[in-house]
Structure formats: C-alpha cells, structure tokens
Amino acid sequence: xxxxxxxxxxxxVLLAADTTAVHxxxxxxxxxxxxxxxxxxxxxxxxxxxxxxxxxAEYVERNIRLYQIRHTYPLRPPSxxxxxxxxxxxxxxxxxxxxxNLLLGGYDTSTYTPHLYWMDYLGTLVEVPFxxxxxxxxxxxxxxDRYHDPEATVEEGLAVLRRCLDEVSKRLVVSPGKYKVxxxxxxxxxxxxx
Amino acid sequence: MSIMQYxxxxxxxxxxxxxxxxxxxxxxxxxxxxxxSNFEKIxxxxxxxxxxxxxxxxxxTTLREQFRYRVNMYTIKEEREIEPQAFxxxxxxxxxxxxxxxxxxxxxxxxxxxTPSGSYAPFxxxxxxxxxxxxxxxxxxxxTASEKLFGVAEGLWEPDLxxxxxxxxxxxxxxxxxxxDAFSGWGAIVHVITKDKIVILSSSAFxxxxxxxxx
Numbered sequence: 469x470x471x472x473x474x475x476x477x478x479x480x481v482l483l484a485a486d487t488t489a490v491h492x493x494x495x496x497x498x499x500x501x502x503x504x505x506x507x508x509x510x511x512x513x514x515x516x517x518x519x520x521x522x523x524x525a526e527y528v529e530r531n532i533r534l535y536q537i538r539h540t541y542p543l544r545p546p547s548x549x550x551x552x553x554x555x556x557x558x559x560x561x562x563x564x565x566x567x568x569n570l571l572l573g574g575y576d577t578s579t580y581t582p583h584l585y586w587m588d589y590l591g592t593l594v595e596v597p598f599x600x601x602x603x604x605x606x607x608x609x610x611x612x613d614r615y616h617d618p619e620a621t622v623e624e625g626l627a628v629l630r631r632c633l634d635e636v637s638k639r640l641v642v643s644p645g646k647y648k649v650x651x652x653x654x655x656x657x658x659x660x661x662x
Numbered sequence: 663m664s665i666m667q668y669x670x671x672x673x674x675x676x677x678x679x680x681x682x683x684x685x686x687x688x689x690x691x692x693x694x695x696x697x698x699s700n701f702e703k704i705x706x707x708x709x710x711x712x713x714x715x716x717x718x719x720x721x722x723t724t725l726r727e728q729f730r731y732r733v734n735m736y737t738i739k740e741e742r743e744i745e746p747q748a749f750x751x752x753x754x755x756x757x758x759x760x761x762x763x764x765x766x767x768x769x770x771x772x773x774x775x776x777t778p779s780g781s782y783a784p785f786x787x788x789x790x791x792x793x794x795x796x797x798x799x800x801x802x803x804x805x806t807a808s809e810k811l812f813g814v815a816e817g818l819w820e821p822d823l824x825x826x827x828x829x830x831x832x833x834x835x836x837x838x839x840x841x842x843d844a845f846s847g848w849g850a851i852v853h854v855i856t857k858d859k860i861v862i863l864s865s866s867a868f869x870x871x872x873x874x875x876x877x
Contacts, residue, residue: 557724561763586697591720592669594690594698605695 469642470515471604472502473632474571474584476597476618477625480653481573481582482660484629485513486644503650506532507542510574511652512552515601516589517567524566528552545574545583549593557591565589569601575652582653600632603640608632622651630662665766666717666791668693670845671703672805673714674836675772675786676819677798678828681856682784684712684772685836687807688849690719699848707733708743710782710855711773713753716805717791718766725767728756746773746785750795757793764791768804774857782857801835807843814839825862829854 472485489497503513504525510532514525531551536542543551549572559565572585586592586599598612599605615628629649637643649660670691675684690701704714705726713729715722732752736744744752750771757765768791775785788802789795796802801819803811814835823831833852840846854862 553723554727557720560720588692590718591724592690593723594701594719596698596700599697609695 469640469644470502470602471600471636471640471644471647472513472515472571472602473600473604473608473629474513474573474598475612475616475625475629476573476582476584477620477622478618479575479580479582480622480625480651481511481575481584482622482625482629482649482651483511483513483571483573484633484647484649485515487646487648488644489518491518498646501648503648504529505650505657506548507536507574508656509577509652510542510545510548510572511650511657513571513573513601514568516569520566521568524555524568528555544576544578545572545585546576546595548572548574549583549585549587549595553587553591553593556587556589560589560591571599571601573652575654577654580654604632604636607635607639611635622653626660626662633662663693666768667806667845669717669719670806670843671701671716671719672803672807672811672836672840672843672846673703673716673770674801674803674811674815674832674839675714675770675788676801676815676823676828676832676835677784677786679822679824680782680784681825681828681854682772682774682786683828683832683852683854684714684770684786685832685850685852686714686716686805687836687840687846688851689845689847691845694844696848702851704851704853705729706861707749707773709861710857711744711746711749711771712853712855713749714770714772714804715767716770717768721765721767725756725765725769729753732756746771746775746787749773750785750787750789750797754789754793754795757789757791761792766791770802770804772853772855774855806845807839810839810842811835825854825856829862 474483485502570587600608673686686703690698774782
C-alpha cells in the first residue's frame with residue numbers, strides 16, 4: 469500500500485515516498501523511485517494506479533522540460549502546479565482518466581520561498597504546509613498537526629519525518645519497509661538518507 | 663455519498679442597506695479527512711462583485727479560471743466592467759452549457775448593481791449546478807451546510823442592516839451553521855461590499871471555540 473509524505477521547512481521542502489512496487493499481494497520490487505525531478509527546483513511524488521502513474525509523471529516531466537527549453541527559464545512552482553492540475557482536470561472528464569495523486573514540492577528561486585502542493589486525481593489543488601497521500605495520511609497528518617514547524621531546520625524536519633515513518637511502520641497493517649527521501653531548497657535537489 | 667459533498671464547504675450571501683456581504687468557510691477535505699484549512703471559495707470578479715463556488719474542489723478551480731477568462735473577454739469586447747446582473751446570466755449559461763455532464767458547483771453571486779439613476783443597489787443570486795438562477799431579496803445559501811444556513815439566516819437576518827451589522831449577522835449565521843456541519847468549518851472569510859466600491863475584507867481563521875486545531 470502506497471504511502472507518501474511531504475512538508476515545508478525554513479527554505480526547503482521535504483518529500484518522502486515508499487519504494488515498493490506491488491502486484492496483487494506480491495511485492496515485486498523494493499527500490500522504485502516514485503519522486504520525479506521535474507526541474508532544478510521542482511519535485512513531484514506520485515502514487516495511484518500502476519501504469520497511469522509513470523505514464524503521467526513522464527508526460528509532465530517532458531512538458532516542463534519543453535517549457536524550459538523554449539523559454540530558457542523553468543516554470544515556477546505555482547505555475548507548474550496550475551498546469552499539472554489542468555492536465556488532471558481535463559483528463560478526469562475524458563474517456564480514460566489518469567488515476568494519479570501527486571505531491572508537488574518546489575523552491576521558488578525568484579521569491580526565495582518553498583512551496584508545497586497537494587493534488588489528487590480529480591484535479592483538486594491546494595497549497596499546504598504539510599501533506600500526505602495513501603493510508604499513511606491517516607497517521608501522519610495528526611502527527612504533523614502537532615509537530616510540524618514551518619521554521620524548522622532540515623535536521624528538525626527530518627526528525628519529524630522520521631516520527632511519521634515510524635508511526636506508519638508501527639500501526640499500519642501492511643507498511644512499506646523502505647522510503648526514498650528528497651529535499652529541494654535554494655541549492656537544488658538532493659536525496660537524503662534517513 | 664454525493665460528489666457535491668465530497669470536499670465539503672459552504673457559502674452564504676446577504677443583502678443589507680446599500681451593501682451586500684458574502685462569506686464562506688475555509689475547509690477542504692476528502693470525505694471526513696480534512697486536508698486544508700485555507701481553501702478559499704470566494705473570488706473577486708470586479709471591485710464590487712464577488713462569486714462564491716462551493717462544491718467539488720476541482721471544479722472550484724476550473725470554474726474560477728473559466729469565469730476569469732470569460733469576464734476578461736467581456737471587459738475587452740464591451741470596454742466596460744461587467745455588471746452583477748449580466749454576470750449572473752454568464753454564470754448560468756456557463757453551467758447550462760454542461761447540462762448533461764455538469765460542473766459540481768452551486769455558485770453564489772454578490773455585488774452592487776448600477777441602477778439607471780447612477781446609484782448602486784445590492785444584488786445577490788445563486789444557481790444550482792446546471793445554472794437555474796435564484797434571485798433573492800434577503801439571502802442565498804449553498805454548500806454542505808445549506809440547510810443549517812437557511813435555518814440560522816431565517817432567524818437572524820432582517821431588512822436594511824448597515825454594513826457593520828450585516829457583517830455581524832452574516833458572520834454569526836455562517837459560524838453557527840458551520841459548527842453543526844462536519845464537512846464545513848475550519849476558519850471563515852467574510853467580504854462586505856458597499857456602494858462606493860469599498861470592500862471591507864475581514865479575513866480568515868476566526869475559528870470557533872473548541873476547534874483550535876487548524877494551524
């Protein structure tokens with residue numbers, strides 16, 4: 469069962485997603501990267517219907533890249549979020565809609581602010597201080613209500629993230645074993661080992 | 663559960679003496695799980711015209727963008743701002759265009775309408791999800807707390823309220839109705855529009871006692 473979290477901190481956004489690929493009741497892979505790097509300062513964690521997820525993520529990735537090639541500068545996080553939302557909203561009322569849920573984290577290099585967006589397959593878009601998708605949200609959101617601090621340092625942010633992952637491991641019946649954690653800040657994107 | 667209740671949220675508009683008010687809650691949820699306590703559903707159309715869009719959150723954004731586009735086109739072509747009456751018709755036709763695959767939104771419109779004599783008169787209207795217009799002289803409600811809003815508004819509203827009193831009336835109506843609805847709440851926002859284009863925007867998060875959860 470897929471789990472993904474994200475939160476903002478002082479000048480950064482943290483994203484975490486599990487790394488398991490499931491087929492029926494079988495774990496077929498445990499090292500899948502479900503967080504795409506859309507541009508130098510933009511990350512997207514995706515989950516949902518297998519097949520749709522990768523297809524849609526790559527579609528978004530190529531279009532964001534195309535914009536950057538055409539205009540020299542990449543789309544800023546709010547604009548990228550709006551474009552992706554529109555793609556999903558149009559897809560929803562098409563013959564076969566994408567069932568993809570997203571967390572979009574980015575650092576706006578023009579205003580020096582981190583942005584985090586929660587988006588679902590219906591095309592619902594909202595900017596949030598922290599977010600989660602999947603069964604993990606039932607545990608993580610209440611923890612984050614209590615412990616999230618938008619002014620937290622990276623170390624403090626990772627400690628709160630650790631709490632969320634531990635709680636999921638402890639209480640969720642079929643919890644994922646491994647997570648990939650990525651961070652985006654003024655210096656760009658990097659992966660973090662927990 | 664109906665798609666209209668999926669994300670939750672409510673909007674109300676009221677008429678006062680030479681003023682109108684429109685207010686909404688700020689919750690966005692997925693069924694009973696709250697995702698955000700800062701999801702605005704009321705948007706400015708002109709300086710003295712606002713629209714509230716309760717319903718499916720995806721369509722809130724889609725319709726907001728759609729109306730912005732159509733109002734901009736109207737402004738360019740007509741070389742004047744759109745009046746509330748005309749905008750209500752635009753909303754109605756936009757929704758009826760999708761009669762057999764509708765947007766899941768029940769818009770509420772509030773503004774000051776220019777009269778032939780050059781003064782301004784309060785205007786409110788609401789439609790259902792396929793654009794059936796309802797022009798009211800007192801108040802209009804929509805969203806998951808609409809039944810409760812009707813009840814409280816029926817008890818509190820009176821004719822010819824001044825802007826300050828209208829603000830108090832609409833705020834108390836919204837807050838008390840929303841407290842009895844599990845799908846609405848988590849902060850509120852009120853806009854009061856007066857004739858001289860002045861918009862008192864009394865903002866966000868006066869969260870009702872005992873619900874101090876929202877961050």
